[in-house]
Amino acid sequence: MTKLETKKTIPIVAKSFDELHHGYIIEGERQVASEGVIDFLQNKLNFDTKGNPDFYLSNFETLSIEESRRLKELQGKRAFTGKTKVFVVMVDFITSEAQNSLLKIFEEPTEGTHFFLIIGNASRLLPTLRSRLHFIKLSSMGEDKEAKDFLCKSQASRLAYIKELTDRISDGELPKNRVIELLDSLEKIFYDKLSKGDLDSAYKIESIIKARSYAEDRSPSLKMLLENLAIDF
Known part of the structure; x- marks a missing residue:
């Protein structure tokens, strides 16, 4: 990571x-x-x-x-x-x-x-x-790079990454907000693509916003939310 x-x-x-x-x-x-x-x-x-x-x-x-x-x-x-x-x-x-x-x-x-x-x-x-x-x-170069790396991975690699991330959150090694930060960075990437005429990005932004709203609930299933995005993207 x-x-x-x-x-x-x-x-x-x-x-x-x-x-x-x-x-x-x-x-x-x-x-x-x-x-x-x-x-x-x-x-x-x-x-x-x-x-x-x-x-x-x-x-x-x-x-x-x-x-x-x-x-x-x-x-x-x-x-x-x-x-x-x-x-x-x-x-x-x-x-x-x-x-x-x-x-x-x-x-x-x-x-x-x-x-x-x-x-x-x-x-x-x-x-x-x-x-x-x-x-x-504050600049978020580290977070943005993490999001870009995520998008470059194969679907299988994304799912493996998600498992590692959510396991570390469950173990208390990382805070839950790491998922929110990843979603924020992904949203920025797709907004940039949308501004350049990539209309497919609008659907992906909508999916990210929906996932983030669920992630902010008291007891979200972070692994399931990210897996759904990994498959959609």
Whole structure:
């Protein structure tokens, strides 16, 4: 399987928290993005992320309204060690109700609180939420290459790849969002082909969108979803 880049510089120009925006959306692979944010906080802003009660790192497959309310409650409290609190929130999907709850945080942000919302595909966010946050898109060359390699494989090789991928997810070695990232990259490839006149790509895009909607359910059969695509393509 394609080995993802493990460290990436986050393109934020700030020498202090006073110069930092109150909230960022970072579109990219969660591990790469989160490590980049932590590196930025520690090395650029001298903010200790280890054992710091004012640093919150959360990881959700689906962010619900209850979890969003909990974040709202936490960010409203005073910092323990100084004036600054930082939240790094990694998600695959956020319900509409949870997004509206988050929106209230960013409409009236608590002084000294900064959010980094990491998501694989920011187009799933409500426009009103996106408009309140500074958007950063990280390159996805590794993910795109993985999708291109997938399409170049024979049907038998695709099925073998899918088995390996879903087995690693089941074993906890990889997060479930790797399937969403693969689908996002496949969708981009076929949209590019469609823009160049390949009308067959429209059907494939429709199939990908449908598969992704099922993949975002609570208990999807990821292996079955990908196998159906492998056969269709």
